[in-house]
Amino acid sequence: MDNGKAIGSVLRAPVEGRTWRELGHVLVGLPLSTLYFSLAVTGVSLGAGLLVTFLGVPVLAGVLAMCRGFGHVERARVRTLLRAEVGEPAPVRARKGGAVAAVAALLKSGSAWRHVLYSVVHFPWAVFGFCLALTFWVSGWSMLLYPLWFWVFPAFTDQPGLMLFQNDAYSFYLDSPAAVVATALVGLLLTLATPWVLRALTVVDRVMVGGLLGPSRLDSRVTELESDRGVVVDTAAADLRRIERDLHDGAQARLAALAMELGLAKEKLLEDPEAGARMVDEAHGEVKIALQELRDLARGIHPAVLTDRGLDAALSSVAARCVVPVKVAVDLPARPAEAIEGIAYFTVSELLRNVSKHAAARSASVDVWKSGERLLLQVADDGRAGADAHAAGTGLAALADRLDAVDGVLVVDSPAEGGTRVTAELPWRIRP
CATH class of the missing domain: 1.20.5 (Single alpha-helices involved in coiled-coils or other helix-helix interfaces)
Structure with a gap:
């Protein structure tokens, strides 16, 4: 069944909307990239040459602003044709001071210079991608459809078919049934390979746009x-x-x-x-x-037992107050950061409170351990299913937001057959 789906996906790929969008992206990329390259190189060269005068700095600032405009076009093109989300770079913030401050902010903006770099380095890639994509596309479809149009040559010329090669001793024309079928088969292979060539080309485009035109780290x-x-x-x-x-x-x-x-x-x-x-x-x-x-x-x-004795004793105290029997297992080589310890305690307390109120469980368990530089918590019960950390306004959603604020993650597994397993991952130390 899986093999059948894979074969069907390969056969559908040449006519899928995604393939046509990617082809359009690659083909449109060449004229746009030519425009970007020409204006960026001309503008930077002109600005650099005029630096000996008072005109060089504003010309360079204008080129940087222009290239940031190119970035808006490219990000929109990637979103529309490649269906890829690319974040906006940080805006150029100028301190109070009018036009002089705005020019200085542009010249010091790393994002603006990355836009100039994109305008320059994308041009050779756009030429390569355009030639490769167009060659595969035209060759593949023309050879695949050759049985439908090979009669054009004998109809309008005195040749029996499309001449593949010729020398003084021998000529070969694609006019025999075997040659026509072989040409169509080669065209089919090229046509089926074209979508994957396009995807490889557009992956590079997405990386370049995301790395040079998107927000920095x-x-x-x-x-x-x-x-x-x-x-x-x-x-x-x-x-x-x-x-x-x-x-x-x-x-x-x-x-x-x-x-x-x-x-x-x-x-x-x-x-x-x-x-x-x-x-x-x-x-x-x-x-x-x-x-x-x-x-x-x-x-x-923040209970005193947490401060004095750590998570093991504090979570055992919370478990003792739960309405169902709770097995607690804490395996930590040392105590995490105080703030992380408090969040971990609060997380387990909230999850056990949910077990008491909503799960209708017969038993539950709490496991805490360290993996690398992360603290992991897992609270499981054998009660009702239906827990959802993504439902707005729920306690689990609020808990997920609280963990996310310290680079933590909350994962809820609550299958229809019953039982809920909630795993929380927290940093061992809070990074600055």
């Missing part, structure tokens, strides 16, 4: 850090709201009621000592409950 890292900063700020704000809500609805409300009961008990002690004593006893019970709520709240933020 530094730009990507800055964008990632900006996104992570937003996630961290949102997560911190959500945690503060949760703590405030828990205090307001739990311990604060209970302590307010306790103050009222103690006031009433104080008045009752003079009138009815027994009733006052009962009220004090009830207040004592309320104090214990309020203290337990405060302990639970503090434990949810």
Whole structure:
């Protein structure tokens, strides 16, 4: 079955839309690249030659701005014809200072100079790709369809068919049935090979566009850090709201009621000592409950046992409070970074809370180990399926965002037959 699909894919490839788009990309690339090359080389040469005057610097800045415009065209062409996403490079940011600052920012922009480099180095590649693609395409289809048009030669010339070669002693024409069939077979092979040649050529194009016209590694890292900063700020704000809500609805409300009961008990002690004593006893019970709520709240933020004894003891404490039996296995050669340890504790706590509330499981397990420079956590249960880390507004989605803010990953495996396995991967140390 797989072999049949592979053969069908090879046979369909020459007429697929992808092949036609890639052919169009390669063919259009030559005239565009010729334009880019001519303007870039002329502009840089002119600007360099005028550097002895006051015109050289603005001319070079204009060439850099022009080449950045070429980059917009190329990225749009790759997105449209090759269906490949290429990020935008970092914008050229000029400090306050008007046109002079804008020119200086362009001249110092590494991205702008990469655009100039692309305009120069892509030209020879575009020539090579155009010639190779057009040769394969025209040769393949013309030879494949030769049985339909080989009669053209004897109809309009005095030759019996297409002459393959000729010398003084011998001439060979493609006019016999065997020669026509052989020509068509060779054309079929070339036609079937053409899509793969085009894909190889366009892979190089995608690499060149992504490497020279896309964002640099530094730009990507800055964008990632900006996104992570937003996630961290949102997560911190959500945690503060949760703590405030828990205090307001739990311990604060209970302590307010306790103050009222103690006031009433104080008045009752003079009138009815027994009733006052009962009220004090009830207040004592309320104090214990309020203290337990405060302990639970503090434990949810960062428990003392985590600081004192590490993940093994802290996760065992969390597992002991779960409504189902939980087996905990922690195999760590040392303690990770304090912040990572806190996130790992929070992650397991949230996952076990989900097991208690939603899984209807009979048992669960928690495994923690180190692999290379990564900390891995895995929480599994035998309950209901249906967990989805990509569903917006869910606890798992929020947890995935929290892990992503520190270059972590959350993977959820929840097959239809039941059981859920959630794996979290965190860095052992937080990189700067």
